[in-house]
Amino acid sequence: MMFKGMHIISMKNFSRKMIDHILDTAEQLEDIARNKEQSDILAGKILAVLFFEPSTRTRMSFETAIMRLGGNVLNLGSVDISSIAKGESLADTIRVVAGYSNAIVLRHPMEGAAKLASEFSSVPILNAGDGAGHHPTQTFLDLYTIRRESHLEGLKIALAGDLKYGRTVHSLCYALSHYGADITLVSPEELRMPQEIINDLKNRGLNVTETDSMESAIKDVDVLYMTRVQKERFPDDAEYQKVANRLKITPELLESARSEMKIMHPLPRTTEIDPGVDATPHACYFQQSFYGVPVRMALLALVMGAME
Ligand code: CP
Numbered sequence: 001m002m003f004k005g006m007h008i009i010s011m012k013n014f015s016r017k018m019i020d021h022i023l024d025t026a027e028q029l030e031d032i033a034r035n036k037e038q039s040d041i042l043a044g045k046i047l048a049v050l051f052f053e054p055s056t057r058t059r060m061s062f063e064t065a066i067m068r069l070g071g072n073v074l075n076l077g078s079v080d081i082s083s084i085a086k087g088e089s090l091a092d093t094i095r096v097v098a099g100y101s102n103a104i105v106l107r108h109p110m111e112g113a114a115k116l117a118s119e120f121s122s123v124p125i126l127n128a129g130d131g132a133g134h135h136p137t138q139t140f141l142d143l144y145t146i147r148r149e150s151h152l153e154g155l156k157i158a159l160a161g162d163l164k165y166g167r168t169v170h171s172l173c174y175a176l177s178h179y180g181a182d183i184t185l186v187s188p189e190e191l192r193m194p195q196e197i198i199n200d201l202k203n204r205g206l207n208v209t210e211t212d213s214m215e216s217a218i219k220d221v222d223v224l225y226m227t228r229v230q231k232e233r234f235p236d237d238a239e240y241q242k243v244a245n246r247l248k249i250t251p252e253l254l255e256s257a258r259s260e261m262k263i264m265h266p267l268p269r270t271t272e273i274d275p276g277v278d279a280t281p282h283a284c285y286f287q288q289s290f291y292g293v294p295v296r297m298a299l300l301a302l303v304m305g306a307m308e
Contacts, residue, residue: 040070
């Protein structure tokens with residue numbers, strides 16, 4: 001498998017063999033991510049970080065990942081003080097930044113932005129989220145979390161919350177199709193998973209059911225994957241308020257869940273997970289956000305050619 005120079009744009013570009021290889025590589029690097037071992041396999045390499053939307057985990061875990069492997073970060077910082085504020089196009093920005101770096105991490109509000117950037121870049125583009133499109137590096141860390149904390153093969157999973165705008169669940173569904181999951185989609189009617197994705201999943205042989213009841217959905221699953229309602233993608237605040245607090249997981253609801261059931265969330269959360277859940281053995285979301293470091297280390301080491 002040749003990852004060197006590869007753009008990481010969508011989970012649709014990855015076979016099961018490629019996914020398993022990335023997760024195995026992340027496992028090899030986990031002790032370095034935990035700072036128990038040191039490495040300089042990316043010494044002399046520069047990672048450019050371009051975020052046109054807010055981020056804490058994705059941006060900082062990429063920065064941690066390159067630094068733990070001995071490389072450096074070149075962060076565009078606030079878009080407002082870059083030449084994008086003067087009207088420079090994404091294509092021109094990418095062409096220039098590619099000349100300063102060995103790979104570019106890009107988050108952008110426009111669906112398709114990462115694909116567009118890859119057409120103008122001489123170095124790998126890693127899609128850190130493109131509007132309501134895809135967020136593949138989040139998916140790799142989600143898969144890594146499921147593999148470490150539960151099991152990937154034959155997984156029973158409930159995906160809950162904003163399934164319309166939530167790009168993390170869109171990417172995760174496609175990835176799970178390689179492992180034969182049973183998927184329960186839990187959302188209010190207004191936030192249903194796009195029918196096109198449901199059709200794709202069924203065509204890939206997945207068992208997919210839909211419900212608006214959290215109570216019934218969590219009874220028999222290995223993983224509950226919660227998501228935030230994506231306020232920033234709603235056309236107006238009134239529409240957002242109608243659905244903002246419709247689904248919530250609480251310690252009381254968890255009484256009907258299996259003891260080994262894990263709760264994941266890409267974070268940030270708002271009201272959808274009661275803080276009382278954090279101290280239960282089901283809560284896995286902070287561990288999940290840490291796993292972003294070894295997974296992004298693996299992706300950087302592979303696309304920069306330091307590992308095979
Ligand atoms: N999960 C995730 O993408 O978090 P950030 O928006 O903080 O990067």
